[in-house]
Amino acid sequence: MPADPAAPQARSANRPAGRPSRIAARFAALRAEGRGALIPFLEAYDPDLATSMEILRGMPAAGADLIEIGVPFTDPMADGPIIQAAGQRGLKAGATLAGALAMVRAFREGDDATPVILMGYLNPILSYGAERFAADAAAAGVDGIIVVDMPPEEAEVLAPHAKEAGLDIIRLVAPTTDAARLPLVLNASSGFVYYVAITGITGTKSAAPEELAAAIPRIRAHTDLPICIGFGVRTPEQAAHAARVSDGAVVASALIDTLAKSLDAEGRPAPDSARRVLDQVRALAQAVRAAR
Amino acid sequence: MNTPLTRPNTYRSGPDAAGKFGGFGGRYVAETLMPLILEVEKAYAAAKKDPAFDAEWRRLLTHYVGRPSPLWFAERVTGHLRAQAAPGLGAKVYFKRDELNHTGAHKINAVLGQILLAKRMGKKRIIAETGAGQHGVATATACALFDLPCTVFMGAVDVARQQPNVFRMKLLGAEVVAVESGAATLKDAMNEALRHWVAHVEDTYYCIGTVAGPHPYPAMVRDFQSVIGEEVRAQMMEAEGRLPDVLVAAIGGGSNAMGLFHPFLDDAGVRMFGVEAGGHGIETVTGHAASLTGGRPGVLHGNRTYLLQDENGQILEGHSISAGLDYPGVGPEHAWLHELGRVEYVNATDEEALSAFQLCARLEGIIPALEPAHALAHVLKLAPTLPAETLIVMNMCGRGDKDIFTVAKLLGEKF
Numbered sequence: 157m158p159a160d161p162a163a164p165q166a167r168s169a170n171r172p173a174g175r176p177s178r179i180a181a182r183f184a185a186l187r188a189e190g191r192g193a194l195i196p197f198l199e200a201y202d203p204d205l206a207t208s209m210e211i212l213r214g215m216p217a218a219g220a221d222l223i224e225i226g227v228p229f230t231d232p233m234a235d236g237p238i239i240q241a242a243g244q245r246g247l248k249a250g251a252t253l254a255g256a257l258a259m260v261r262a263f264r265e266g267d268d269a270t271p272v273i274l275m276g277y278l279n280p281i282l283s284y285g286a287e288r289f290a291a292d293a294a295a296a297g298v299d300g301i302i303v304v305d306m307p308p309e310e311a312e313v314l315a316p317h318a319k320e321a322g323l324d325i326i327r328l329v330a331p332t333t334d335a336a337r338l339p340l341v342l343n344a345s346s347g348f349v350y351y352v353a354i355t356g357i358t359g360t361k362s363a364a365p366e367e368l369a370a371a372i373p374r375i376r377a378h379t380d381l382p383i384c385i386g387f388g389v390r391t392p393e394q395a396a397h398a399a400r401v402s403d404g405a406v407v408a409s410a411l412i413d414t415l416a417k418s419l420d421a422e423g424r425p426a427p428d429s430a431r432r433v434l435d436q437v438r439a440l441a442q443a444v445r446a447a448r
Numbered sequence: 449m450n451t452p453l454t455r456p457n458t459y460r461s462g463p464d465a466a467g468k469f470g471g472f473g474g475r476y477v478a479e480t481l482m483p484l485i486l487e488v489e490k491a492y493a494a495a496k497k498d499p500a501f502d503a504e505w506r507r508l509l510t511h512y513v514g515r516p517s518p519l520w521f522a523e524r525v526t527g528h529l530r531a532q533a534a535p536g537l538g539a540k541v542y543f544k545r546d547e548l549n550h551t552g553a554h555k556i557n558a559v560l561g562q563i564l565l566a567k568r569m570g571k572k573r574i575i576a577e578t579g580a581g582q583h584g585v586a587t588a589t590a591c592a593l594f595d596l597p598c599t600v601f602m603g604a605v606d607v608a609r610q611q612p613n614v615f616r617m618k619l620l621g622a623e624v625v626a627v628e629s630g631a632a633t634l635k636d637a638m639n640e641a642l643r644h645w646v647a648h649v650e651d652t653y654y655c656i657g658t659v660a661g662p663h664p665y666p667a668m669v670r671d672f673q674s675v676i677g678e679e680v681r682a683q684m685m686e687a688e689g690r691l692p693d694v695l696v697a698a699i700g701g702g703s704n705a706m707g708l709f710h711p712f713l714d715d716a717g718v719r720m721f722g723v724e725a726g727g728h729g730i731e732t733v734t735g736h737a738a739s740l741t742g743g744r745p746g747v748l749h750g751n752r753t754y755l756l757q758d759e760n761g762q763i764l765e766g767h768s769i770s771a772g773l774d775y776p777g778v779g780p781e782h783a784w785l786h787e788l789g790r791v792e793y794v795n796a797t798d799e800e801a802l803s804a805f806q807l808c809a810r811l812e813g814i815i816p817a818l819e820p821a822h823a824l825a826h827v828l829k830l831a832p833t834l835p836a837e838t839l840i841v842m843n844m845c846g847r848g849d850k851d852i853f854t855v856a857k858l859l860g861e862k863f
Contacts, residue, residue, distance in 0.1 A: 244630075
């Protein structure tokens with residue numbers, strides 16, 4: 157049964173109960189610091205497990221406030237060429253949903269504070285089993301999930317299990333999400349809200365700064381949740397601006413691009429592939445921290 | 449989603465308000481697309497109620513497409529099958545001749561309906577995906593007629609193996625984009641069309657070629673294609689004074705089959721067979737495109753349905769001799785009818801289809817497309833087992849001009 161859009165849901169009711177939320181704690185700390193978050197993205201197993209694990213482990217020290225991990229899928233319909241290619245490299249290297257969870261488990265051995273969000277598509281989750289996935293993801297140390305092709309209308313298959321397990325469901329809000337739809341989407345969100353800055357796919361174009369500045373208050377009027385901006389945030393300047401007008405900036409394609417350019421013709425990493433990505437995270441983090 | 453399947457009072461009332469046929473269908477799309485498909489749904493609901501919309505669509509079907517297409521008693525095929533059957537057996541075989549439509553297939557029926565809808569919605573550009581190129585050609589044709597810019601997404605692999613249709617689309621003024629992403633076939637063309645749509649939401653209409661995709665597409669394309677089954681009802685009453693006993697149609701995404709079946713779903717006496725592409729045999733891992741008989745449920749391209757997928761939920765490439773059938777999914781209404789058992793889903797291999805293709809050419813003087821050749825392959829198995837008074841209607845949903853190069857190659861002919 158799809159979620160009833162008319163059903164009033166208290167926002168707090170969506171916050172998973174049970175364990176304390178790393179996401180909420182991190183945003184509270186950032187608020188106290190008076191700055192927005194930098195949320196870098198990596199694709200699991202891109203270009204191989206060892207390199208993606210090295211990038212993941214290095215991200216907090218490079219300045220990542222939260223981390224988003226993409227789970228490869230054969231048919232990523234919201235992703236542009238850069239992330240599509242990353243997913244294909246990941247699949248070729250053997251990526252699975254279980255493999256992505258194992259990465260988070262390994263990461264948690266050294267970091268219990270940085271929130272980790274998995275981003276992917278619904279079919280691998282259904283294939284894994286929605287209930288089992290929610291339990292295993294929470295146990296592995298995942299804090300939130302973004303399921304691109306699961307709008308609130310279709311969330312019933314996963315949302316109750318995610319809530320039970322204490323996983324936030326982070327939802328995308330797009331420029332096309334009109335005033336009539338906003339409450340439905342926001343009421344089905346927890347953790348934070350991911351504002352898709354452009355009408356388009358990942359890594360293709362960027363929003364004008366004034367468009368972003370205007371878009372955030374429109375969403376803010378309907379939610380207490382932190383709002384982060386993604387899609388088309390590439391440079392330190394863009395990240396700083398996004399973090400200033402919202403609560404955080406997600407940078408994905410620009411980092412994947414750096415990684416992809418470091419690979420050889422057979423797609424193998426160079427010795428400094430991970431370092432190049434982490435240097436870029438560091439530059440982005442400095443810009444975000446300087447922007448208040 | 450796990451609600452038990454209960455037998456409905458009618459098989460023709462779906463989908464529900466959420467776009468579901470039982471647990472199948474729905475709207476599994478990114479938030480950016482949600483407002484668009486809700487807009488299409490609203491516009492289609494309004495158009496459906498407007499007699500002027502229906503009148504204009506039917507005018508085009510009559511004078512541009514050439515409908516109604518004939519219902520042809522395939523006397524020589526029937527005689528051939530009776531000669532092999534036991535005495536008193538050998539059903540009477542009719543072809544619904546949708547291959548005679550303008551552009552050579554059933555696709556144009558739903559394309560014209562959708563283009564009229566796009567115009568009503570004030571859209572200025574049309575995009576479409578295509579596999580074998582039949583839907584692309586139909587869309588390019590309608591766009592030429594209505595003076596709308598048209599972009600067709602086609603997997604690079606399909607572009608290479610369907611050159612005549614690529615050239616046809618270009619002649620008709622369409623832009624053909626060769627999609628290199630993923631496996632570079634139909635499913636990737638659909639991904640790319642969806643991505644393009646997201647980036648051009650204001651002025652663009654996405655004309656989907658089959659009864660799949662997010663709601664309302666499966667229901668809308670079915671409604672337009674149901675003209676096939678409605679005509680068959682009237683034509684069979686005229687020819688035989690009663691309804692047919694058996695309907696047979698090929699299934700890729702399933703639009704020609706849904707169009708034939710839907711008007712008969714509540715006629716309990718009518719048996720229906722959907723014939724999937726068995727490729728090299730459904731026991732092979734990726735050697736077929738039989739989503740219903742060789743796949744399992746999942747979510748792709750905006751709907752929950754049966755899919756070819758691996759144990760990790762990654763989508764597999766289908767294989768079929770027919771480029772129009774090698775889609776790894778199937779329309780959600782078929783998935784529902786499969787689980788209810790209302791329609792029987794079977795498959796025919798490449799070899800069986802190829803043999804039916806040749807037989808049809810020699811016996812009836814009709815070169816079928818490879819898609820309906822699969823349906824015919826099943827008729828060849830089924831008809832000799834049924835009493836002679838049984839009436840079978842097979843949907844000849846496309847003509848074989850586009851396939852002669854593929855078939856010639858397989859038969860060792862050189863040009």
